[in-house]
Amino acid sequence: xxxFLGFVKKEFIHIFRDYLTMIILFGIxxxxxxxxxxxxxxxxxxxxxxxxxxxRDEITQQLTDKISSSGFFIRSSDLNxxxxxxxxxxxxxxxxxxxxxxxxxRKLIREGKxxxxxxxxxxxxxxxxxxxxxxxxIAADFNKELAGTTMSxxxxxxxxxxxxxxxTLKSQHMFVPGLITMIMILICALMTSITLTxxxxxxxxxxxxxxxxxxIQIIMGKVVPYFFLSLIDALLIILLSWxxxxxxxxxxxxxxxxxxxxxxMMSLSLGILISSVAKTMQQAIFITLVGGMLPTVLLSGFIFxxxxxxxxxxxxxxxxxxxxxIIIIKNIMIKGTGxxxxxxxxxxxxxxxxxxxxxxxxxxKVRLQ
Amino acid sequence: xxNNRETVISVRxxxxxxxxxxxxxxxxxxxxxxxxxxxxGANGAxxxxxxxxxSGLSAPTSGSVQVAGYDAxxxxxxxxxxxxxxxxxxxxxxxxxxxxxxxxxxxxxxMKKKLIRERTESLLxxxxxxxxxxxxxxxLPLGFRQKLAFSVAVLHEPKIVFLDEPTGxxxxxxxxxxxxxxxxxxxxxxxxxxxxxxxxxxEYCDRISIMNEGRIVALGxxxxxKKAWNVAxxxxxxxxxxxxxxxxx
Numbered sequence: 001x002x003x004f005l006g007f008v009k010k011e012f013i014h015i016f017r018d019y020l021t022m023i024i025l026f027g028i029x030x031x032x033x034x035x036x037x038x039x040x041x042x043x044x045x046x047x048x049x050x051x052x053x054x055x056r057d058e059i060t061q062q063l064t065d066k067i068s069s070s071g072f073f074i075r076s077s078d079l080n081x082x083x084x085x086x087x088x089x090x091x092x093x094x095x096x097x098x099x100x101x102x103x104x105x106r107k108l109i110r111e112g113k114x115x116x117x118x119x120x121x122x123x124x125x126x127x128x129x130x131x132x133x134x135x136x137x138i139a140a141d142f143n144k145e146l147a148g149t150t151m152s153x154x155x156x157x158x159x160x161x162x163x164x165x166x167x168t169l170k171s172q173h174m175f176v177p178g179l180i181t182m183i184m185i186l187i188c189a190l191m192t193s194i195t196l197t198x199x200x201x202x203x204x205x206x207x208x209x210x211x212x213x214x215x216i217q218i219i220m221g222k223v224v225p226y227f228f229l230s231l232i233d234a235l236l237i238i239l240l241s242w243x244x245x246x247x248x249x250x251x252x253x254x255x256x257x258x259x260x261x262x263x264x265m266m267s268l269s270l271g272i273l274i275s276s277v278a279k280t281m282q283q284a285i286f287i288t289l290v291g292g293m294l295p296t297v298l299l300s301g302f303i304f305x306x307x308x309x310x311x312x313x314x315x316x317x318x319x320x321x322x323x324x325x326i327i328i329i330k331n332i333m334i335k336g337t338g339x340x341x342x343x344x345x346x347x348x349x350x351x352x353x354x355x356x357x358x359x360x361x362x363x364x365k366v367r368l369q
Numbered sequence: 370x371x372n373n374r375e376t377v378i379s380v381r382x383x384x385x386x387x388x389x390x391x392x393x394x395x396x397x398x399x400x401x402x403x404x405x406x407x408x409x410g411a412n413g414a415x416x417x418x419x420x421x422x423x424s425g426l427s428a429p430t431s432g433s434v435q436v437a438g439y440d441a442x443x444x445x446x447x448x449x450x451x452x453x454x455x456x457x458x459x460x461x462x463x464x465x466x467x468x469x470x471x472x473x474x475x476x477x478x479x480m481k482k483k484l485i486r487e488r489t490e491s492l493l494x495x496x497x498x499x500x501x502x503x504x505x506x507x508x509l510p511l512g513f514r515q516k517l518a519f520s521v522a523v524l525h526e527p528k529i530v531f532l533d534e535p536t537g538x539x540x541x542x543x544x545x546x547x548x549x550x551x552x553x554x555x556x557x558x559x560x561x562x563x564x565x566x567x568x569x570x571x572e573y574c575d576r577i578s579i580m581n582e583g584r585i586v587a588l589g590x591x592x593x594x595k596k597a598w599n600v601a602x603x604x605x606x607x608x609x610x611x612x613x614x615x616x617x618x
Contacts, residue, residue, distance in 0.1 A: 002476065003478075007473070007477065009473075010462065010473045013464070013465060013469065202463075204461075206454070206456045207455070207460040207522075208477075209426055210424045210426060210454040210531075211454075211474075212449045212478060214446075
C-alpha cells in the first residue's frame with residue numbers, strides 16, 4: 001500500500017508540474033462552461049420585434065403595448081400583410097414578428113381563446129428560443145391581467161410558436177450535460193492514455209514492470225489521481241453552471257455524482273485500453289480524439305439529435321457510451337427523474353466499463369507473454 | 370575460481386517460443402555472486418527475451434530458470450523484489466527532482482523513508498552532486514542521469530542488477546566513470562548482468578556470453594574466448610560469430 005501511495009503521489013506531481021496538463025484539467029472545462037453558458041444566457045435587451053396586427057382591436061393593442069414596453073423588445077415596425085414578414089426578418093429589421101390574425105379579437109370574445117403567432121428568426125437559435133419564451137411569458141402575464149378585469153372570466157391568449165429557417169431547432173439548454181459528457185471523456189480517456197504511453201515512450205514503464213509493483217497497481221496509480229481530478233471537474237462545471245447561470249440540478253445530486261463516477265470509470269478504462277494499443281503519445285492522442293472525442297460530440301446526441309440522424313449513424317451511436325450517459329445526466333439534471341428511469345443506461349455504462357477493463361487486462365497479459 | 374562462489378542465476382535448457390519461432394533455444398548458463406556478466410548478441414539474437422524471463426516479466430516455455438534463489442516461472446514476484454533494473458532508455462522521471470526520483474523508486478521497493486534519505490545523501494556525496502539534489506532531472510546532463518539511474522537501480526541493494534545497454538549515447542568519459550561504478554557495485558557483492566553494444570565494454574566483464582539466433586554460441590572469460598577463436602579482441606570474436614550466417618548491417 002505504501003508503495004502504491006508513493007506512486008500515486010508521483011502522478012500528482014506530474015500533473016501539478018505540467019502547466020499544460022493543468023490547463024486541460026481545469027482551464028478548459030471552466031472556459032467551455034462559461035463560453036457555452038454566456039452564449040446561451042445572453043440577456044435579451046431591445047430586441048427588434050415587428051407586429052402584424054390584422055385584428056386591430058383593444059386587446060391586441062394592449063398586448064402590443066405590453067410587449068413593447070417590457071424592456072426586452074422594441075416595436076420596430078408595423079406590417080400590413082403576411083408577405084412582409086419574410087422581408088422584415090431577412091433585412092434584419094426585426095428578430096421576430098408577432099401576428100394577430102384577423103379574427104383574433106372575435107375569437108377571444110366568442111371562444112375565450114385566441115392565438116397569436118410568434119415567428120422568429122431560427123438562424124439565431126438562442127435568440128429565437130429566448131424571444132419566444134419571453135413573449136410567451138408576457139402573454140401568460142397578460143392572461144392573468146385579462147382574467148382580473150371585467151371582461152369575461154377565462155379568456156385565454158395562447159401563443160403558438162413557429163420557427164422558420166431552422167425547423168429542427170432543439171433547445172440548447174442541454175449544454176451542461178453535454179459538456180460534462182465531453183469533458184469527462186477528454187480528461188479521463190485522453191489524459192490516462194497519454195500518461196500511460198508516456199511511461200512506455202520514456203522507458204520508465206519497463207522499470208516499473210520489473211519492479212515489485214503489480215501491473216494493477218501501476219494502472220490504478222494512474223487512474224486514482226485522474227478519477228479525483230475529473231470528479232472535481234464535474235463538480236466545477238455543475239457549480240459554475242449553477243452559480244453563474246442558475247442552472248440547478250433538478251434530480252438527486254447524489255445519484256448524479258454516482259452516475260458521474262461510473263462514467264468517469266468508463267472513460268478511464270477506455271483510456272487504459274487505448275494506451276494498451278497505442279505505442280506513442282501521438283497515437284494515443286489521435287485515437288482518443290478521433291475515436292473518442294469526435295463521436296462524443298457528433299454522435300452522442302450532444303449537438304445533433306440521434307432521432308434525426310441517418311439510421312447507420314444511429315447504429316454507430318448505439319455503441320458510443322457517451323450517448324447513454326447524456327441520457328442519464330439529462331434525465332437527472334433537467335427532468336429530475338430518479339434511478340428507475342435510468343437503470344438501463346446505467347447498466348449499459350457498467351457493461352462498457354467491464355468490457356474495456358477486460359480487454360485491457362487481456363491486452364496487457366498478451367504483451368507480457 | 371568462480372565456482373566457489375554462490376550461484377545467483379542458474380539457467381538450464383531455457384526455451385522460449387513465440388508461436389513456432391524460438392526466441393531462446395535451450396539456453397544454459399550460470400552467473401555467480403559479485404560477477405560482472407556480459408550478455409552479448411546482435412539485435413534480434415534473443416537477448417531481450419532472455420532478460421525479460423530472468424527479471425520475471427515473462428514466463429519460459431520450458432526449462433528451468435532460477436534467479437536469486439527463486440524460480441522464474443513460479444515466483445516472478447519474489448524475483449522482482451531481489452533484482453534491480455536499468456534499461457537502455459532513460460528510466461528516471463524528468464519532471465521530478467533527483468531526490469523525488471530516489472524517493473519514488475526506494476518507496477516502490479518497499480524501503481523505509483529514513484533509510485532512503487540516508488542512502489540518498491551518501492549517494493549524492495559519492496557522485497559529487499549534492500547541490501543538484503533538488504534539481505529537476507530534465508536539466509541535468511545525460512552522463513549524470515545515467516549514473517543516477519544506475520545508483521537508483523541498486524539503491525535497495527538487490528542481489529542482481531540487470532543493465533540493458535546502460536551506456537547507449539553516453540560520451541566515453543562518462544562511460545568510463547559508469548564502468549567504475551559497476552566495478553564498485555560488483556565488489557560490494559551485487560551481481561551485474563549487463564548487455565552492451567560496445568565491444569570494449571565487453572572486455573571489462575568477468576565473463577561474457579554471446580548469443581546468435583536464440584542460442585548461446587560462446588561463453589567464458591574474454592581471455593578464453595579470444596584464445597579459442599584465436600583473435601586479439603572480443604569484437605573480432607563477436608564478428609566471427611555473428612557474420613558467417615547472417616549479414617548484419
